[in-house]
Amino acid sequence: MSLLEIRDLKVHFPIKRGVVFDRTIGHVRAVDGVSLTIERGQTYGLVGESGCGKTTLGRAVLRLVDITEGQVVFGDRNLADLDTETIRRERRHLQMVFQDPLGSLNPRQNIGSILLEGLQAHGIGGPGEEEDMSPRERRARTLQDQRARVVDALERVGLSAKALSRYPHEFSGGQRQRIGIARALVLRPDLIICDEPVSALDVSIQAQVLNLLEGLQKELGLTYLVIAHDLAVVRHVSDVVGVMYLGSLVEEASGDDLYETPMHPYTRSLMSAVPVPDPEVEDARERILLAGDLPSPAAPPPGCRFHTRCPWRQEERCDTERPELRTVRGTHKVACHYAEQILSGQIRPNEEYAKRIVHGTGTRPGTGAGEGPDTA
């Protein structure tokens, strides 16, 4: 059975106006009907541009934002239905690593206290109930055990017990992110949601943290939901990648599959926009430049959310009928009416709809069947 299953999740934020009476005049549809499944021991990568709802989705799983509709099934419970106290207890199994390593650590708490807090809140560690001892002795044993767990977590992320009495400002950005990971790790959760775990870090530190996350997964059998805007990072760490656009999943496939044959027009343009640190690849790369910006999630376009910017847009269906995420082949799912025709080359991108399509010097003009945009 899968570890986490999200079914048709919707998170809508009300837009209010008025001084005395708060009238709700509309909704920001941050997440608008997302279904996905995460298997145990797997890394699910969620990628998309700012404003696509990927962070809100991650926060909704932990119930850090209110869920408007839908189910989040974790194990055998639906997290969306639980009351506040029960979800608080449940969070020992689901932890989060936040984007901003400094902002997510209390500047007045030392590292020891930050890491102990979770253990104490959930009453983890210490001698079992059946052991007979005085309350005082029990407290001492518990604290001793919890400290040992904290030191173990710190060592796993490459820091030492010396860090315990220090404060967040004494560490560099990379070390702070390691502390954030240790805080999630110390509870031994089943699922860690990493929200932009490396985007605030320098390039060389990014790689260190990515390697750390991968090492920990191998050692402890963790399951990750990695949320990031950087497609290269997501592809590097993920088994399955989901691409989000304006509140919904447009494509889901294994990392290699998605890279080899991106089917959704948005995925294709997104991939073609990612620069690769290799001049030869860069010169040969075909770039599909999208026109304009992301539409407002408060008034999403009807039909396919992407049709306003899609170079492959067709006259029919695209602007009236919202495509479902459907399985095209194997595990590859895509939400596009014309995925097959685009893939086979029957439908070609319309240069009028795209801002511009830059053909690399090394590739043929136009996209041939089944070839990735980065054919090196």
Next chain:
Amino acid sequence: MSSSTPLLTVDELSVVFHRRGADDVRAVDGVSFTLEEGRVTGLVGESGCGKSVTSLALMGLLPSRGLTVGGSARMRLPEGETDLLALSPRRMRDLRGAQLAMIFQDPLSSLNPVIPIGLQVTEILRRHRGLRGSAARKEAADLLHRVGIPDPTRRLREYPHQLSGGMRQRALIAMAVACRPKLMIADEPTTALDVTIQAQILELLRDLVVEEGTALLMITHDLGVVAGLCDDINVLYAGRAVEAAPRSPLFAEPTHPYTVGLLGSVPRLDAPRGEPLTPVRGSVNDNIAWADGCAFAPRCDHYTMECLRGAPELVHATGEHAHRCVNPVGHAKAADRAVQESPAAVGDEEARG
């Protein structure tokens, strides 16, 4: 490179910040490069390597007190060659916007939030080109149109918060190109933007360089951006260029261990899942002063005792490819690749905090 004098020759630029009761900070410590018309020169490095301070020094935007700027930056101007670093603030104001322009990283904080875009764009036209009234407004609308902002006359009346991030950056670029400057400095122009918007902005910059023959100094930490846009690249580390080369040799045969480490740190979109990254270990806090030897030595896998005998010189390995390393990667491969234990193990890093 052409045989004529380059547009801008930066020679041994250094910026030293003085601190009361503490050692000086040598943010930029002898950086030299040249800029030529129609070419893009890249300064690459991680935070704290001095790339932004370099650009501020060239633009004369550093505060006048509390620091020392050394070296020279000679620019070819209509009235003859001038050292930008020696100009009076008044003269610099005439050049800034007209001959030199800068595009900053954060488009929202570089625009005045309480003044409409139109007024901010026409300000530069009034100051440098003497345009007034409807002529200035028309020129501003043309500029916005040129950088790809739809419906420019409406946008001119709007405030920065009404524009999206990509459009704000376009507006800033419009202001930068308003007077057709010979030299543009772009300081992380796409870092705050989404990748599809980044592609649009990079394409726009490329067009400007090709069509106008502007010299562009591109400052970035993103090696992918560099690979696509820059002709010549300088890799900075701790205030000095550690490797300088045209882009194809730099990416094909990087010689400085830091460049190799940087390239090994970037997950590539075209690499299969799980291909291991080989990052540089430690962090910038491990550096030693250049005076004592190679600043990168504590994080370097090719470290030898020779690295601690004073700062290595920038040596030309082949033609235009230069590196500041006594034990560069290519040569180390030929010799035995015994990796020496470096003086600072990663675990000790936190001890210095």
